[in-house]
Amino acid sequence: MNVQAWTFVLVGLSFALYIGVAIWSRARSTRDFYVAGTGVSPLANGMATAADWMSAASFISMAGIVSFLGYDGSVYLMGWTGGYVLLALLLAPYLRKFGAFTVPDFVGDRYYSQAARVVAVICAIFVSFTYVAGQMRGVGVVFSRFLEVPVELGVVIGMGIVFFYAVLGGMKGITYTQVAQYCVLIFAFMVPAIFLSLMMAGTPIPQLGFGGADPATGVPLIKKLNGLHQELGFAAYTSGAKSTLDVFAITAALMVGTAGLPHVIIRFYTVPRVRDARISAGYALVFIAILYTTAPAIAVFARTNLLETVRDTPYESVPEWFTKWEGTGLLTFADENGDGLIQYVGPNATDAAGAPITNELTVDRDIMVLANPEISGLPDWVVGLVAAGGLAAALSTAAGLLLVVSSAVSHDLLKRGLRPEISEKGELIAARVAAGVAVVVAGWLGINPPGFVAEVVALAFGLAASSFFPVILLGIFTKRTNREGAVAGMVSGITFTAAYIVWFKFVDPAANTAENWWFGISPEGIGTVGMLINFAVAIAVSRVTPRPPRAVTNMVEDIRVPRGAREAHDINA
Amino acid sequence: MSTPPDPASGALGGRAAADRTAYWRTNLRYVATLLAIWFAVSYAAGILFVEQLNAFTLPGTSFPLGFWFAQQGSIYVFVALIFAYVVLMNRLDRRFGVDEGEETAPGGSAH
Numbered sequence: 171m172n173v174q175a176w177t178f179v180l181v182g183l184s185f186a187l188y189i190g191v192a193i194w195s196r197a198r199s200t201r202d203f204y205v206a207g208t209g210v211s212p213l214a215n216g217m218a219t220a221a222d223w224m225s226a227a228s229f230i231s232m233a234g235i236v237s238f239l240g241y242d243g244s245v246y247l248m249g250w251t252g253g254y255v256l257l258a259l260l261l262a263p264y265l266r267k268f269g270a271f272t273v274p275d276f277v278g279d280r281y282y283s284q285a286a287r288v289v290a291v292i293c294a295i296f297v298s299f300t301y302v303a304g305q306m307r308g309v310g311v312v313f314s315r316f317l318e319v320p321v322e323l324g325v326v327i328g329m330g331i332v333f334f335y336a337v338l339g340g341m342k343g344i345t346y347t348q349v350a351q352y353c354v355l356i357f358a359f360m361v362p363a364i365f366l367s368l369m370m371a372g373t374p375i376p377q378l379g380f381g382g383a384d385p386a387t388g389v390p391l392i393k394k395l396n397g398l399h400q401e402l403g404f405a406a407y408t409s410g411a412k413s414t415l416d417v418f419a420i421t422a423a424l425m426v427g428t429a430g431l432p433h434v435i436i437r438f439y440t441v442p443r444v445r446d447a448r449i450s451a452g453y454a455l456v457f458i459a460i461l462y463t464t465a466p467a468i469a470v471f472a473r474t475n476l477l478e479t480v481r482d483t484p485y486e487s488v489p490e491w492f493t494k495w496e497g498t499g500l501l502t503f504a505d506e507n508g509d510g511l512i513q514y515v516g517p518n519a520t521d522a523a524g525a526p527i528t529n530e531l532t533v534d535r536d537i538m539v540l541a542n543p544e545i546s547g548l549p550d551w552v553v554g555l556v557a558a559g560g561l562a563a564a565l566s567t568a569a570g571l572l573l574v575v576s577s578a579v580s581h582d583l584l585k586r587g588l589r590p591e592i593s594e595k596g597e598l599i600a601a602r603v604a605a606g607v608a609v610v611v612a613g614w615l616g617i618n619p620p621g622f623v624a625e626v627v628a629l630a631f632g633l634a635a636s637s638f639f640p641v642i643l644l645g646i647f648t649k650r651t652n653r654e655g656a657v658a659g660m661v662s663g664i665t666f667t668a669a670y671i672v673w674f675k676f677v678d679p680a681a682n683t684a685e686n687w688w689f690g691i692s693p694e695g696i697g698t699v700g701m702l703i704n705f706a707v708a709i710a711v712s713r714v715t716p717r718p719p720r721a722v723t724n725m726v727e728d729i730r731v732p733r734g735a736r737e738a739h740d741i742n743a
Numbered sequence: 744m745s746t747p748p749d750p751a752s753g754a755l756g757g758r759a760a761a762d763r764t765a766y767w768r769t770n771l772r773y774v775a776t777l778l779a780i781w782f783a784v785s786y787a788a789g790i791l792f793v794e795q796l797n798a799f800t801l802p803g804t805s806f807p808l809g810f811w812f813a814q815q816g817s818i819y820v821f822v823a824l825i826f827a828y829v830v831l832m833n834r835l836d837r838r839f840g841v842d843e844g845e846e847t848a849p850g851g852s853a854h
Contacts, residue, residue, distance in 0.1 A: 236814075241793070244813035248785045249751045251818045255781050259774050263832075377815060381804030390805030408797065408810045417790050443843045445833055452825035459818050466814040730767055733841040 172681065173544075176554030184354050184558045185331055188347045188565070192335030195346045200597050203340030204271040204439075204577050206427060210345055212446040216453025218348035219437045221355065221562070222570035223250075223428075223454070224303065225459060226308025229355060229563035232462075234538030237476075240399075240407040244466075245417055249424025251462050256429040256639075258451035262438040264646045266281035266447035267729040271439065272574075273432040273638060274582040280645040281656040282722055284587070291582045293637050294432040298578075299573040299612070300630040301433075301444055305568040306616025311536070312499065312560045322617050328565060330611035336569045336576075337605045344569045345440060351562040356460060358559025361550050362543045363464045366471040369546065377578050395470055396476050403519025403527070407473070412692075413684065417697030418425055426701055427631035430639035433570045435578075444732035449718035472542050479545060480512045480531060488512070490545035500534035576605035626630030629671045632693070634701025636663035646730070649723045651708055654715040659708025766839045773831050777824045784820040789813035 171179070210218070228250070236243030270276050273294055278287030306325050311322025335343045364374040371379035371391060383390045396406045405411055412420075428434060437454075438447045479489070485503060495501040503512060506528040513519075514531040521527055540560065543552045580601035585592055592600070637660045644651040644659075671693045674682040684690050691699060717723075768833035788796060789812040796809030806815070 241810060241813065241832055244789060244810075247814050248789055248817050251821050252785055254780065255778070255824050256823050259777060259828055378804070381801065381806040381811070392805050392807070392810075408807050409794075414790060418786060421785065421790065443834070445829070445843060448825075448829045448832060452822065452829055455822050455825055459822050463815055463818050559794055652840065654774045727763070730770075731763070 171550065172307050173550045173553045176551045177557045178554075180551070180554040180558040181317070181561060183642045184351075184562060187350050187354075188335060190333065191347045191350050192339045192343045194466070195342050196339045196426075200271075200581075200594055200601065202342045203598055203601050204436075204573075204581065209442065210440040212441055212450035213453055214345065214349050215437060215441050215446070215450040217352040217457055218345045219434065219450065219454035220457035220461075221348040221352035221566040222437060223434055223458060223567070224355065224563055224692040225567035226305050226564035228461065229359065229423070230308055230311070230539050230560050233465040233468040233472065234535035235471045236466050237538050238408075240405070241410040242412050242417065243469065244410075245412075245420040245424065247466060249461055250428060250634050251422070253425040253428025254455040254458070256425060257434070257438070258448055258455075260643055261429060261435065261646070262447040262451050263444045263732065264729045265435060265642070266438050266441065267444050267732060269439070270723075271436075272577050272579050273435050273642075274578065275586065276645070277638075277641060277656070278582075278586065280722065280725070281532065281653045282719065283639070283653040283657065286641075286653065286657050286660070287582060287586065289664075290638070293633055293660075293664070294578045294582075295575055297431065297630045297634055298433060298574045299608075299615070302568050302571045302575075302608075302612040303615035305564040305571070306437065306612050308564040309568075310560060310616055312540070312557050312564070317557075323462030325613050325616040328568075329609050330385050332548060332565055332569050332572065333606060333609045335579065336572050336609065337602050340601065340605075341436075341440060341573055344566075344573055347569065348566045351566040352457060355559040355562040355566075356457070357631055358555045358562070359461055359539075360464065361555060362546075362548055363468050363471075365548050366475075366542070366546055367467065370471050370474065376464045376471075380467035391470060391474065395474050395477075399516070402477065402481070402515045404516030405518075407470070413690050415690055416684075416687075416692050416695055419691045419698045421629055421695075423635050423695050423697035423701075426639045427635040427697055430634035430637065430642070431631075431738060432578075432634075432676065433567075433574045435638075435642075437570075468539065468542065471546070472538050472655075475542070475545050476533070476538075477514065481618065482511045482513065483514055484510055486510065489544075491541055493542075495537055495541055498537075502532045504530055506530050541551045547647045572605050572608045572612065575608040576601050579604035629668065629675075632667040632671055632697030632700060633664055635697035636667040636704050640701055640708060642706040644705070646726065647713075648709075649726050650717065651712045652715055652718045655708040655710075658711040659704040662707045663700045663704030666703050667697050668698045670700075762839060766835065766841065769835055770832070773828060773835075777828055780820065781824055784812060785817040789817050 232243075232246055232250075235246060265276060268276055268279075274287045274290035277290040278284065284711060293371060306328060309328035310321035310324045313319050313327065314321045317324070335347050339347070367376040367379035368374055370384065371382040372385035373379045373382055380391055391687070392408060396408060397406065399407050410417065438450065439446050441450050469599050480492075492501065496503070507513070507530075512531055513527055513529065514533075515527050515529050519527040519529075540556060543556055580597055584600055585597050640663065641651075641656045641660055644656070670688075674687070674693045682693070684692070687693075688696075688699075788809060793809030793813060797807040798811065799808040800806055801808050801811045804811075833842065
């Protein structure tokens with residue numbers, strides 16, 4: 171069998187598995203639909219959270235980004251894992267005790283305010299749609315490269331699958347499909363990594379392999395890569411180009427953004443008890459860490475491999491994968507000096523006489539993980555497996571996000587807002603219709619992606635960091651923070667962050683350089699400042715406005731103690 | 744208002760309010776200690792002092808130490824911190840009698 175046949179078989183099998191799981195676990199009530207009946211075991215919830223969290227960006231793009239950025243890529247590794255410590259210690263147990271269905275539920279009730287609820291609903295919907303567009307795009311890329319079908323058809327197939335199990339199963343169907351998807355994606359990520367580690371470092375454990383040495387020469391891999399970088403005129407792999415303050419701010423924005431993302435937070439509503447919420451955050455991070463500690467190893471292996479493969483290679487004799495990726499436009503070669511060889515060099519490259527060399531090869535960093543098995547000459551079935559893993563990552567995240575959109579509409583807007591008299595059955599129908607509409611919109615965004623998906627994702631993290639995280643934290647750890655403070659804090663945090671990002675990304679992109687940034691903090695890291703503003707404003711305004719009502723202070727007292735956590739309930743019922 | 748009355752939530756209610764305060768204070772102390780470690784391994788070792796630490800290598804490997812903290816070590820410590828918190832809090836819950844017993848677990852089986 172060739173690569174394409176293997177891909178069809180493996181992708182087909184994995185899709186059949188997801189559909190089977192979805193039929194077995196369909197939702198029968200709104201409690202099933204929103205929070206899987208709070209009957210999910212912490213281990214299963216940990217796996218589902220990991221699959222929910224690790225998107226096409228984690229699976230397909232992250233190792234590639236780290237591969238190209240070297241040390242600077244650490245912001246993603248630390249930023250997208252450290253947030254779970256904040257979740258487990260500061261948010262998850264208390265939100266589980268509170269026992270609602272959605273994030274706007276908590277914001278609206280703790281701050282006894284429809285305005286706060288509406289702000290939260292808008293943020294939740296915006297953040298989730300931003301993400302989902304990126305996932306659908308990832309689905310399209312995998313389909314077009316490995317199955318050689320048009321991107322549009324790939325997106326439609328992906329939409330069909332997500333539609334089927336998200337609409338039918340709600341949170342319950344999504345949770346158990348995500349458990350299956352986690353298994354597929356981690357297997358698909360680890361197999362090539364283990365092969366590579368054996369080939370390049372002589373150990374099956376990638377985490378040790380990239381700190382090891384080339385078994386043939388005894389040269390440490392990291393040293394070898396730094397040497398290659400120096401010869402080819404790139405900055406050293408282990409040192410960064412970003413300023414320390416900016417690295418600090420981006421890491422913090424990603425961590426806090428993670429802890430503030432609605433689709434991550436609601437996962438902790440699905441477990442039976444408060445202590446299950448704590449431990450399932452721990453399990454989730456273990457499952458995530460398996461991928462996140464492997465990714466930097468793949469980054470080093472892939473980078474070394476790429477540099478050695480293409481360096482001064484005659485264009486005539488490039489391997490097959492090179493030509494295939496050229497076909498997608500994600501890899502381009504222009505023979506600037508007409509010598510027929512590939513010069514892939516950094517900005518500081520010079521020839522023997524000291525004259526600068528022009529770079530002739532452009533590699534899209536998103537293809538590194540997908541192309542890696544082929545670059546290293548791994549068996550065909552591994553290539554097919556990676557395609558199935560990429561799809562699992564994209565579909566699981568897309569489904570989790572769609573659920574947030576659907577519950578924001580049917581629960582927060584209808585049940586808790588416009589139509590409180592809606593019946594259980596009516597709410598369930600509304601939730602399914604909203605999920606269906608959301609899938610179609612997401613698919614449309616995947617086929618016609620806004621040209622600025624990466625920028626919008628930065629915006630999503632910034633908004634989550636500067637809106638949800640501070641008000642939820644203050645809502646649990648202080649009794650004094652009141653409605654006025656929370657609304658003022660959220661509005662000022664969001665406005666500041668959004669304005670900064672929109673200015674540098676959309677209004678005046680030419681000015682998006684370190685000299686123009688405030689304190690040298692890039693738009694990716696500005697969510698950290700927005701969060702601080704939110705905290706400061708919320709605390710200050712709360713001090714000069716009336717205390718929250720007695721019932722609210724009692725509620726805060728209550729959520730601080732685990733005993734008595736109930737099944738997530740409909741609060742008005 | 745939002746939370747319906749719930750007899751179980753008064754677990755501490757019968758005891759002195761001092762008990763409730765002591766429970767919460769201890770929790771805050773655990774959180775502060777663990778977050779200090781969280782900060783030290785990521786922001787301090789992986790970012791602020793990365794250059795200084797890169798002068799050393801992690802014993803037995805060829806990792807520059809600061810680089811290792813940024814790309815590997817911090818993540819391992821994050822995992823350990825969450826499990827440490829779970830153990831500490833389960834013990835604290837039992838000590839103050841606010842733990843959720845097996846028999847009170849609602850929800851039941853997963854499907």
